[in-house]
Amino acid sequence: MNQLKITYRNAVESTKSKIIDDLSKFLGMKECIPSFEEYIKNRGNYVNQIWINVWLNKSTSISRIEKKMFLKNMGYETEHIDRKVLDHLFRTEMRTYMPFDAKEWLNGIWNTNNFNLELRYKEAREKFLQKKEEDRIQTALQNLQDELGEEIISLIEKNEDLLYLYVRHFVSFQFQKDLNTKQRYQLVDTFALEEKLNVLGRFEPDLYQTLSDFFDELTGDIRKTRNRKRTSFEYETYYYHYEDLVSDYLSDILPSIIIKQIPASYYNNEQSSLSKETVKALMEEIIIYECEYLANSFIQNLQHEFITDLLKLAKIPFDPEKHNEILLNDLSERERIRAEELAEVERKKEEEKRMIDDIFGQEYQPSVERNIRYVLHIGETNTGKTHRALEKMKAAQSGLYLAPLRLLALEVYDKLNEEGTLCSLKTGEEEKLIPEARHVSSTVEMFHEKDFYDCIVIDESQMITDKDRGFSWYKAITKANAAEVHIIGSQNAKEMILQLLGESNIELNEYHRDIPLEVEKREFKFSRVEKGDALICFSRKRVLETASRLENSGHSVSMIYGSMPPETRKKQVHRFIKGETSIIVATDAIGMGLNLPIRRVVFLENEKFDGEKRRVLTSQEVKQIAGRAGRKGIYNVGKVAFTSNINRMWNLLISEDKPIRTFAVAPTSIVFERFQNYYRDLEKFFELWEKFESPKGTKKAALLEERILYEKIRGTDIEAKFSINDLYSFLHLPFSKKEPDLIWQWEKTMYALIHNTELPEPQIKKRNLEELELTYKAIGLHLLFLYRLDRRTEAIYWERIREEISDQVHTRLKTDVKKLAKKCRSCGKQLHWDHKFQICDPCFERKYQKSYFKY
Known part of the structure; x- marks a missing residue:
């Protein structure tokens, strides 16, 4: 308890000293x-309060151990006590501890x-x-300073020109002088001030139009700066050098110009009792202070000289008169000159x-008048739209099918040839030319407006809105060269297509599902997965993880995802159709053109991540995918299930789609x-494409990949x-530009x-x-390169190699999926299948939670 006694004695002495100081002030008044x-x-009252204030402040600094000992002696329980509670109890006890009677x-000492x-x-x-006189003089000085400040600022403004x-x-x-004597420097490394600057030689006046151009040059010296209370160093430019020079120059000339006015x-202010020397010194101090602001203002004007x-x-x-x-x-x-320059800028803008x-x-104004x-x-998914259009194309003397995906082009190629209609295949990556064939199945990007066909079928026309590929549909729809053009699309694309076709000869067929969709009222659980289910997720990783989970639970699974080779995807689909697998796990790639015997679609x-951010699925996306549920004669009711937010997703499924209002345009x-x-x-x-404002109702392709x-x-x-x-066509080749290899x-x-x-x-890795x-x-x-160079013999060889790779992918999917596990993306620890996130809890706490707490 020695610390308490020492603190008490110090508090008493401090209190006495403060009382004596207060008494002295009182006597003086x-x-x-x-x-x-x-x-x-x-x-x-103040004297009594002095002791309480001094004692409570000083006793606060007593150690926690001594506080606990004191409180324990007073009968308090001090084990496991919170620090704030301990301090509060101790401070309360100190208010009545050995009070010092100041009065x-x-x-006693007074008498x-x-x-x-x-x-x-x-x-x-x-x-x-003495203090009162000092305060009076100081007040007079401050008043004079304020008056002088206003007068001097007024005179500076009057003499500013x-x-x-x-x-x-x-x-x-x-x-x-600087042009004739100084050297130019070049900065090599912004972050290495210890490095020497490159010397470029003498200054050339022709390099600069205005002084601001020169101000960007380096003086060769290093300048200290402060930013957010931190000192740093940087190479000095002539801007700061001249700002200092002008400030010093004004400090020299300004006093003599202003003071005499x-x-x-x-000088004769009797109330202030200040000497003329003091007043003059004060004037000079104010003037020098204003020099810095005036210098900065002048530098801004000088930059335009x-x-x-x-x-x-x-x-x-x-x-003065001559220079003015x-x-x-x-x-x-x-x-x-400035007016001429602005006029030239405006002229160039107009030009x-x-x-x-x-x-x-004129390129993007639709003109369908042929x-x-x-x-x-027009209609919902899985209503036979494509089948009916293809039947018309088969009956024509010649036909062209334009698909959104290489897989669909391949399927139609196989279908027509199997049914006796000779058909060639043309995509960017392959060509299969059938002798005497007058029908072609291709991807929409392969469309050439000069080629004539009796019948052209354009599938999935609602993709005209796609920011990167949409223009291919626009071009096909507006420039198709045929006797008859069949356009297949969703309900929300109808208005846009009719608008593009204008007053053309149009037959409109609208389709509705014969098989109803039924949304399950309870949330889907993996324990309730059944034969005929299609489980939908939106990344390759999630597809493989889900397939692995199901395979390890005894289910046979087919898989579909965007980066899967089309041949492999075809084999996976056929396994499901033949009953070799009972469940299919897929991304939204299933929503385009694949008619499968699906009992239930499970979201x-x-x-989904759309390339920029994660967002909720749109109504059209939900309908496109959910529409794959049901197959006439097999499943006469299509079922749809969700793992969460059933009401919200149900509303998206039944809501009316907003009509497409814009379509994408791209260079031609x-x-x-x-x-x-x-x-x-x-x-x-x-650069010009960026400046080009596409017509109302259109949006430009971003051309980011190009x-x-x-x-x-x-x-x-x-x-x-x-x-x-040619160069742009090579930039525009359809391959995955997110792969560095x-x-x-x-x-x-x-x-x-x-x-x-x-x-x-190409590198072969297996x-x-x-x-x-x-x-x-x-x-x-x-x-893509071989077909563009018309090297078809080599292309056939590499198509065979690619088919072998596709077979190996298919085999690996059957054998390797079971080995997959859901793992933490940070530490690699295996996660339970139902773990909601891609990171384990310890890694999450270590990497993220700390940022939410401030200590």
């Missing part, structure tokens, strides 16, 4: 010596012989009067606007032909040796083309499923 009773009457102590009241009063009174003439002449002379009354004007000015001796005349002439000439309109303007019969097949997720060969009337480089094309590839070869021999049309392969192949060397063969799928894509990219 009185014109005659007061009595003890008078002091106590006025200050008694009694003061009364002792050692307490000389008269002497104390005299000293206190002298200090009080003259001051600018002085500064302008000074800067012109300094600038000429200040009224004499400020033309270099040629300053160099002429430096040779002319300073005369020069300034006015320079300003007038500057305004004239560019006309050019953009000439290049792009003698073509259009047949629209394992209600959200005609656009590139018009562009080449003005420019010859793709960089400029991308730009990423272009950056790889911009300024290289590849860009120099290919025409703009494929981008590397594309780049190497492009160099092989310009150097006329052998094309690099160690796991991911490598097999990437190998399949690599061969696909190689085939």
Whole structure:
């Protein structure tokens, strides 16, 4: 308890000292010596409060151990007590602990012989009067300073034009000197101040139009700066150098100009009792203070000065009237030049606007006025729209089927040939030409408007809204060259297609499901999975994990996801159709063109990542996928189930779709032909495409992937040796541009083309499923080049290799899926199948939760 005793003694001494200080102030304020009773009457309450305040503050610093010992002796239970509670109890006890009677102590010393009241009063009174005089003088000084400040600022504003003439002449002379004596420097590494700057030689006046251009140059010195209370260093530019020079120059000339204009009354202010020297010093202090702000203002104006004007000015001796005349002439000439420059900018804008309109303007205005019969097949999924259109195409002398996916083009190719209608296949990655065939099945991107067919079928026309691929549907719909064109689409695409076709000859067929959809009222659980179920999720990883879970539970499973080879996907589908597998796990790829014997569609997720963010599925997406449930004669009721938010998803399923209002536009060969009337480089094309405002009801393709590839070869021999049309067609090749290995392969192949060397063969990797799928894509990219170069013999060889890879993918899916496990993406720890997230709880707490707590 020694600490408590020591603290108590210190508190007593501190209290005594504060009381004596208060007594001295009280004595000094009185014109005659007061009595003890008078002091106590006025200050008694304060004197008592001094002890409480001092003691409570000092006792707070006593250690926690001593506090516990004290409270324990007072009968408190102190084990496992909270710190705040402990401090509160201790502070409460201290309020009544050994109170110090300040009044009694003061009364005791007041009446002792050692307490000389008269002497104390005299000293206190002298200090009080001295302080009062100091305060008076300080107040007078502050008042004078405020008045002088206003007067000086007013005089500076009055003389600002003259001051600018002085500064302008000074800067012109300094600038000429710097041009003749200083060197230019180049910054090599922004983050390495210890590195020497590169010396570029002397300054050349022709390099700069205005002083602001020169201000960006480096002086060679290092400057200290403060940002958010942190000191840092950077290379100094002439902007800061000249700002300091102008500030110093103004400090030299401003006092002599301003002080002599200040009224004499400020020097003879009897109320302030200040000497003339003091007043003058105060004036100079205020003026110097204002110099920094004035310098900054002048620097802003000086930045717009033309270099040629300053160099002429430096040779002319300073005369206010002459220099003011020069300034006015320079300003007038500057305004004239600026006006001409602005007019030139506006002229170029107008010229560019006309050019953009000439290049792009007319290309995206639909003009369907040909003698073509259009047949629209509009309706829900799984209603026989495509079947009916294909029957019409088979009956025609020649026909073209345009599919959204290579898999669907392949299916129609197989279907027509099996049914006796000879049909060729044309996609970017393969061509299978059947002798004497007059029907073709292809992807929509392969459409050529000059090729005539008796019947053209355009499938999944609602994809006209797709920001990257939509223009292919727009082009096919508006430029199809046929006697009869069948357009298949969802209900929300009807208005847009009718608008595009205008006054054409149109037959509209609308389809409705014969098989009703029924939404299950309870949330889906894996324990209730049954034969004929299609489980839907939205990533390859989730498909494989779900398939593994089901396989390990004794179910046989087919799988479908976007990056799966079409041949493999076909085999997976056939296994399900034949009954070799009882369940299918798929992404939303199932929603496009696949008619399967599905009893129930189960949405394992209600959200998907659309390339930019995770979002809730749209009504059309829910309908497109859910519509795969049910098969006439097998399942006469299609069932739909969700794992969560059943009511919300049910509302999406039954709600009326908002009509499509916009469609995507993209560059065409005609656009590139018009562009080449003005420019010859793709960089400029991308710039103009960005500025081009597509017509109302349309949206531009972003061309992000094309730009990423272009950056790889911009300024290289590849860009120099290919025409703009050819180069863009190579940038536009349909391959996965998110795979670094494929981008590397594309780049190497492009160099092989310009150097006329052998094309690099795709890398064959087979160690796991991911490598097999990437190998399949690599061969696909190689085939894109081979078919573009018309090297069909090589293409046949690589198609055979790709088919073998597809078979291996199929085999791996059957054998490897069971080995898969759901793992934490951070530490790799195996997770339970029902774990909601892709990261384990310990990793989540370690990596994320800390950011939510502030200690």
